[in-house]
Amino acid sequence: MPAPRLRLLVTRPREDAEPLARALAARGHEAVIEPLLEIRIAEGPALDLDGVQGLLLTSANGVRAVARRTPRRDLPVWAVGDATARAARGAGFGQVESAAGAVEDLARLIVARCDPSAGRLVHAAGTAVAGDLSELLAQAGFTVDRQVLYAAEAAEDLSPGTVSRLYAGTIDAILFFSPRTARSFVRLAGRAGLSERLGPVTAFCLSEAVAHEVRTLGWGAVRTAPRPDQASLLALIDPLVETRREPGSHSGSPKECGPENRGMRDE
Structure with a gap:
């Protein structure tokens, strides 16, 4: 078996990290899963959806949660991004439209598509x-x-295995998808004495809001996706492979890449 092109730490909740790890493996990379958030779906009665004109879903976790609280799949769904939209279709919802962005994009989509007098909207949210x-x-x-x-x-x-890998310098990059996950990593890295040991590591961030949270650490580089979606983030990874092949590629000051993007979504 050929050596992995890169070894990447995936910080998403396990439900989202596992399909992401498979996508990375298909690109020839090795994913190390380190969930920094654990999702707990609340139990409760069926949702009251009478008079509702549609569902607002801002994460795949929201899709899973709402799917457990109602058998209805006839309501229109407006999703913050393409990954959430795919999760909604996979859960059986037939009318799904993606805002392909952040909550501001979702709000604009609703204003364009919906009538305030047609009924309330239900947002399946986390705490x-x-x-x-x-x-x-x-x-x-x-x-x-x-x-x-x-x-x-x-x-x-952080798990002992992840701490050991980061101390040994065997993690090439870490993927961050939400500001909360990024803040959690900064806190845990400091507790583990890793704050000054991330020089060989690149932080890949879904948005500028995420990147803002990790910049207090001494990364080799912080790179921001041009759009807040998984495909845009993954597209940043392949150029890192070429950079790593160049002599002395880890020298120099941290780099920035990607336009400012304040868009956010839930984990």
Whole structure:
């Protein structure tokens, strides 16, 4: 078996990390899964969806949570991004449209597609959300019923295996998909004495909001996806392979790549 092109640390919750690891393996990389958030879906009665004109889904975890709380699949779904839209289709929802971006893009999509007088919108949310979707839509006259259906609990420590790999310098890059996950890593890396040992490592961030959270650490580089979606983030990885082949590629000061992107989504 050929050696992996890169060894990448994946910090997403396990439900999302495992398909991402398979996608990375298909590109020839090795993924080390280190979930920094654990998703706990809340139990409860079936959702009251009478008079609802549609569902707002801002993460794949929201899809899983709402799918467990209602058997209905007839309502329109508006998803923050393509990955969330795919999860909704996979859960059996037939009318799904993606905003292909962040919560601001989702709000604009709703304003363009929906009528405030046609009924309330239900946002399947976690206990912590990125961006204020309800407020953005309230300004346009919509009523948003934010249903807290899951919790994302932060990890208390990095696993011993991950700490050992980072100390040994065998992790090439770390992937971050949310500001909360990024903040959690910064805290845990400091606790493990790793803050000054990340010079060989590149941080790949879904958005500028995510990148902002990790810049306190001494990375070899921080790279930001041009759009807040997984495909854009993965597209940043292949150029790193070519960089690593160049002599002295780890020297110099940290680099930045990618335009500013304030878009956020939930984990």
